[in-house]
Amino acid sequence: MSTKWCRFQKDGKISYGRIDGESVIAVDGSPWEASADTSTRHPLSSVKLLVPLVPRTFYCVGLNYPEHLIASAKHRGVEPVFPKRPDVNFRSNNALCAHEDPIIKPKDAGELFQYEGELVVVIGKQGRHIPREKALEYVFGWSIGNDVSERDWQRGDRTNWRAKNSDTFNPMGPWIVSGVDYRSMTTLVRLNGKEVARFPTANMINDVETYIAEVSKYCTLQAGDMIWMGTDGDPVNMKPGDVCEVEITGIGILRNKVVAEA
DSSP states (O other): OOEEEEEEEETTEEEEEEEETTEEEEEESOTTSSOEEEEEEEEGGGSEEOOSOOOSSEEEEOSOSHHHHHHHHHHHTSOOOOOSSOOEEEOOGGGEEETTOOEEEOTTOOSOEEOOEEEEEEEOSOBSSOOGGGGGGGEEEEEEEEOOEEHHHHHHSSSOTTTTTSTTOEEEEEEEEESOOGGGOEEEEEETTEEEEEEETTOOSSOHHHHHHHHHHHSOBOTTOEEEOOOOSOOOBOOTTOEEEEEETTTEEEEEEEEEOO
16 A cells, blocks of 8 residues: 655644645654654645655666667767666755745756656665665655756766756655555656656666665665656756646656746
8 A cells, every 4th residue: 555755844843744635644753764643634735845855865867768868869969878787876955845846947057957757766774785686675665856957067067066956956746655666657747738758667777676786785775865766758948937747657746837046
């Protein structure tokens, strides 16, 4: 049975919660550790949903879907080369923002300002040297991410420190869902209500199990870490005023509006 977990703010107080229909029940502790329902219940519509997880370590995956890898190579004028082994990068927590929060486009960002709809893996327990066949035992649940990217910066900078890590460039949410199978999901992206991407979520070059096994060879995975698993397709540009929705079936819809930096 699936369960939705959130992190919310109500009357200035921040809490984790378990979503029950149209209500949210505040819980003591974090969902992936010892937690218990409290007697506090709110209408879901009355709370502000926050980023469902502020991770200990924010791992991310690049060029992990075939069509996106091929499109990226075409834009760079090179032949596509599929990775021989998993490739891991990191993101900064300052880039996180919540469902319905604005994506702020910096004043000097160019036209190539694009979405990337991604599956987010939330780690539920500590592990090192995790066998691939046991990797999913270390997953607490799944969420949705939008890895916003400024492509000119991405090509020009030595690292992705601003191209993918600027404030608000990583919307995530609206919640975490446990007890579901990512291999049966579909990822969709809509821009101003128009579908601009659709792909099987599991159509990865290297799957979730492979990445968990690979990362844990060298880095101890901790409860509360997360891994963003990459995107597919050839994203189109976003501009201020656009509304981007990333939907992953079985999880929900992450929605954010693009606004210009003041």
